[in-house]
Amino acid sequence: xxxxxxxxxxxxxxxxxxxxxxxxxxxxxxxxxxxxxxxxxxxxxxxxxxxxxxxxxxxxxxxxxxxxxxxxxxxxxxxxxxxxxxxxxxxxxxxxxxxxxxxxxxxxxxxxxxxxxxxxxxxxxxxxxxxxxxxxxxxxxxxxxxxxxxxxxxxxxxxxxxxxxxxxxxxxxxxxxxxxxxxxxxxxxxxxxxxxxxxxxxxxxxxxxxxxxxxxxxxxxxxxxxxxxxxxxxxxxxxxxxxxxxxxxxxx
Amino acid sequence: xxxxxxxxxxxxxxxxxxxxxxxxxxxxxxxxxxxxxxxxxxxxxxxxxxxxxxxxxxxxxxxxxxxxxxxxxxxxxxxxxxxxxxxxxxxxxxxxxxxxxxxxxxxxxxxxxxxxxxxxxxxxxxxxxxxxxxxxxxxxxxxxxxxxxxxxxxxxxxxxxxxxxxxxxxxxxxxxxxxxxxxxxxxxxxxxxxxxxxxxxxxxxxxxxxxxxxxxxxxxxxxxxxxxxxxxxxxxxxxxxxxxxxxxxxxxxxxxxxxxxxxxxxxxxxxxxxxxxxxxxxxxxxxxxxxxxx
Numbered sequence: 318x319x320x321x322x323x324x325x326x327x328x329x330x331x332x333x334x335x336x337x338x339x340x341x342x343x344x345x346x347x348x349x350x351x352x353x354x355x356x357x358x359x360x361x362x363x364x365x366x367x368x369x370x371x372x373x374x375x376x377x378x379x380x381x382x383x384x385x386x387x388x389x390x391x392x393x394x395x396x397x398x399x400x401x402x403x404x405x406x407x408x409x410x411x412x413x414x415x416x417x418x419x420x421x422x423x424x425x426x427x428x429x430x431x432x433x434x435x436x437x438x439x440x441x442x443x444x445x446x447x448x449x450x451x452x453x454x455x456x457x458x459x460x461x462x463x464x465x466x467x468x469x470x471x472x473x474x475x476x477x478x479x480x481x482x483x484x485x486x487x488x489x490x491x492x493x494x495x496x497x498x499x500x501x502x503x504x505x506x507x508x509x510x511x512x513x514x515x516x517x518x519x520x521x522x523x524x525x526x527x528x529x530x531x532x533x534x535x536x537x538x539x540x541x542x543x544x545x546x547x548x549x550x551x552x553x554x555x556x557x558x559x560x561x562x563x564x565x566x567x568x569x
Numbered sequence: 570x571x572x573x574x575x576x577x578x579x580x581x582x583x584x585x586x587x588x589x590x591x592x593x594x595x596x597x598x599x600x601x602x603x604x605x606x607x608x609x610x611x612x613x614x615x616x617x618x619x620x621x622x623x624x625x626x627x628x629x630x631x632x633x634x635x636x637x638x639x640x641x642x643x644x645x646x647x648x649x650x651x652x653x654x655x656x657x658x659x660x661x662x663x664x665x666x667x668x669x670x671x672x673x674x675x676x677x678x679x680x681x682x683x684x685x686x687x688x689x690x691x692x693x694x695x696x697x698x699x700x701x702x703x704x705x706x707x708x709x710x711x712x713x714x715x716x717x718x719x720x721x722x723x724x725x726x727x728x729x730x731x732x733x734x735x736x737x738x739x740x741x742x743x744x745x746x747x748x749x750x751x752x753x754x755x756x757x758x759x760x761x762x763x764x765x766x767x768x769x770x771x772x773x774x775x776x777x778x779x780x781x782x783x784x785x786x787x788x789x790x791x792x793x794x795x796x797x798x799x800x801x802x803x804x805x806x807x808x809x810x811x812x813x814x815x816x817x818x819x820x821x822x823x824x825x826x827x828x829x830x831x832x833x834x835x836x837x838x839x840x841x842x843x844x845x846x847x848x849x850x851x852x853x854x855x856x857x858x859x860x861x862x863x
Contacts, residue, residue, distance in 0.1 A: 371738060376661065403740030413731035416754045426739045429749055475735070482740055 322347045322516055323368065323486060328382035330363060330372065337363050339540040340382070345486075350508060350517040352527035352548065355537035356563065361520045364537065365488050368518065369405040370398050386486075406479035410491040412471035414463035414478070419446075419455050422463045422474055426482035441481050449477035450507040469500020473507060480511075487511070489519040493526065505530050524564065528552050536560045598839065605836025608829045614837070617787055618814070623826040627834050629785040632801055633808035634841075637702055637781060638771050640804065641709035646763065649714055653721035658747050677715035682775040684712045689779035700807040705781025712776045713766055720762030724755045757856040764849035768842040774812035782807030783817050811838050 323345040330338040338360050345351055353361040366372045367380060370391060384391040391401055403426070414422050423442045424432075432438060442459065446452040451473035455466070463474050472492055479487055489508075493501035501523075508517060508530055521527050527534050528548060535545040536557075544557045555561045570578075616626030652669075660666040688708030698704045728751050736746030752759075785808065788801045795802040809817065815834045818827045 369738065371734065374734070374737070399740050399742050401740075402738055406740075407734075407738035409731060409734060409738070411731050413729070413735040415732060415735065415750055425749070426741070429741055429745050478735075478739065 321345065322387060324383075324385045325364075325368075326383045326385075328364070328367065328384065329380070330360075330367060331379040332375075333377045337540050338367070341542050343535060343542055343545060345516055345518065347516055348513060349532040350512045350519060350530055351533045351535060352531035353518065353520045353535050353537060354522075354524060354527050354563075355543075357522075359537040360540040361535075361537040362490055365490055365518060365520050366407075368486070368488055369402050369407055370396075371407065373398065403482050404484050405486040405488060406482065406484035407488040407490065408472070408475050408479055408492050411495055412468055412475055414466070414471050414474050416462065416464055418460045419463045419466070419474055420459040423477050423481050425478065430482075442477075445477040445481040446474070448480050448507075448511060449473045450503065450510065451477060467500065469496050469503055472496060472500070472504060476504075476507060484515070486516045486518065489517065491520050491522060494522055501526070524552075536563060538563070601832075601835050601839050605832040605834075605839075608833030609836060613830075613833055618785060618830075619824060621824060623824060625824060625826075625830060627811060627814060627830070627837065629788055630809055630811045630814040630834070631837065632788070633702070633781070633785065634771060634810040634812070636801065637705050637709065637777070637808060637810055638767060640702060640706035641713060641770055642763070642767060644706055645710040645713045645717055648710070649717035649721055650759075652714075652718045653725060654747060656718070657722045657725040658743070658751070673715045673718055676711070677719065679712075680775070681712055681773060682778075684708055685776040685779045687711070688776065693780055699805065700780065700782030700784075701805045702781055702808045703804045705777050705808065705810075706804070708776045708780040709770050709773060712773060713770050716769065717762065717766050720766060721755075721759055724758035724762055725751060727758050728754045757853045760856060761849045761853035764845050764852070768845040768849075771845065772812050772838055772842055774810070774816045777810055777813050778816070781810065781813070783809050783813055785809040785814070811841075 321344045325341055325343045328338055328341040329336060341360075341364060343364075353365060355361045363372065367384060368391075372378050372380065380392060386401065386405065390396065415425060417425070420442055421428075423445050424438050427438065427441060443452060443456075446455060451470055454470060455474070463471060466474065472495075476487075476492075493504050496504065505526060508519070511517060512530075512532070519527075519531070531548045533545065534548040534551040536543045536551065536555075536559075538559060544551065544555060544560045546556070550556075551560060552564055555564060612624075613626045614631060615628040616624075617629050618627065619625030652673075656666060656669065660669075685708055688704060688711065692698045692704040692707050693700060698707075732750055732754060733746055736750040737743065741749065786806060787799065789797075789799040790801055792800045793802055794800050795804065797803060798806060811834055815831055815838065818824070818831050818834075822831070824830065
């Protein structure tokens with residue numbers, strides 16, 4: 318059996334008094350893609366953002382329960398959020414390249430970490446952009462601003478930027494919902510390439526997308542995890558009535 | 570009246586009001602420039618003033634204005650930057666930050682003559698700095714600090730939160746995110762704010778009358794040792810600026826060509842401030858372009 322890289326036990330999250338996550342138990346083993354689906358406001362994005370402690374930025378959030386990354390408690394007092402976010406990278410709904418060149422965007426994390434060797438940086442830029450399947454489109458203007466790219470290219474540069482710091486887990490929060498269908502399918506192809514090397518957790522509104530790319534799918538509703546299984550089972554033969562209703566489009 | 574006519578009337582009166590504002594502005598600028606520009610010459614811009622005779626210039630005042638401006642900016646910019654970063658990027662909403670914000674609001678609406686009198690009592694008298702460039706620069710710092718802090722805070726606000734999340738999610742610390750992502754992205758807007766506030770500082774008179782003084786002792790422009798009393802760089806000498814000069818010759822000028830000198834000085838002041846504004850726009854746009862589409 319493969320080892321779980323990330324485990325969640327009895328995770329509750331409150332915005333002030335409102336309970337947004339009501340005791341989530343969910344484990345992820347290494348590599349592969351897990352999709353988190355569910356109606357708007359079901360807590361799937363909130364859950365994703367607890368995994369690299371991005372919810373820390375929101376005032377008035379209380380979190381109880383345990384999240385362990387390779388056995389280490391992410392919320393232990395000694396946990397280093399900076400280190401956590403290096404190992405658990407994140408791509409957002411809105412492509413958010415920094416207002417610098419493509420090259421600088423990709424190596425930003427490394428450069429700030431102190432890497433100066435030009436050859437190594439060049440190599441990382443090429444490797445990351447290739448992995449993100451955007452190298453051929455941008456290789457001739459690496460030193461132009463990333464903001465001049467199309468939305469889909471920007472999003473893949475953002476993926477490359479995450480890959481450049483060599484994370485083990487990549488979280489994606491509806492990465493294609495702001496993109497056109499062509500760009501979306503390019504991102505999907507990119508993710509399918511990456512699934513052998515990284516543990517990928519993706520929140521998506523798009524059920525077809527989940528069924529196309531995910532190995533495993535988790536269905537959330539009203540702050541609870543209703544069902545998690547192989548994607549095939551979730552879509553063809555869900556165990557839970559609510560899942561079936563949602564999948565078949567009866568609500569949400 | 571039907572809604573179409575209403576709409577037309579509304580648009581018409583808005584055009585009228587906007588036109589009136591532009592007209593007043595143009596008339597003012599036109600008057601100052603038409604009466605002032607003919608007085609301008611190289612001699613006028615460089616020669617020292619004369620108290621009783623005609624033919625004096627504003628060279629020393631012009632230099633003082635710039636020197637004071639630079640000193641005031643050197644003091645106030647780092648403080649304002651630090652305050653703005655703290656307030657916008659770090660501070661939580663609590664009684665302390667509310668107090669700071671209120672203090673900044675009040676400080677920014679303080680009449681500049683009050684700032685000047687405070688500067689006189691505190692820097693000139695209490696700290697024994699005398700009527701000096703340093704006293705003036707400190708007074709200008711008090712005058713400028715709230716405006717600059719708010720303008721830098723606004724600049725930071727223009728950088729979208731997704732950039733902050735992007736930086737943090739990449740494993741940058743908050744400080745690295747601020748200094749390496751947010752600040753570079755905000756530079757064009759910060760620069761514009763700095764230059765615009767420089768324009769206000771440049772034209773400020775009331776805060777300086779009692780702090781930098783109203784006299785412009787002769788300067789020796791070959792002596793750049795800041796410790797010599799006649800050196801232009803000496804921060805402890807009294808230094809009348811251009812704006813103060815205009816106020817002074819209009820209230821007690823006894824040189825025969827006082828009117829001409831006042832008009833000329835006003836024109837210089839207005840042109841300098843116009844240049845500041847254009848420079849701010851130009852540089853801001855250029856930098857933004859360089860940052861966004863290289």
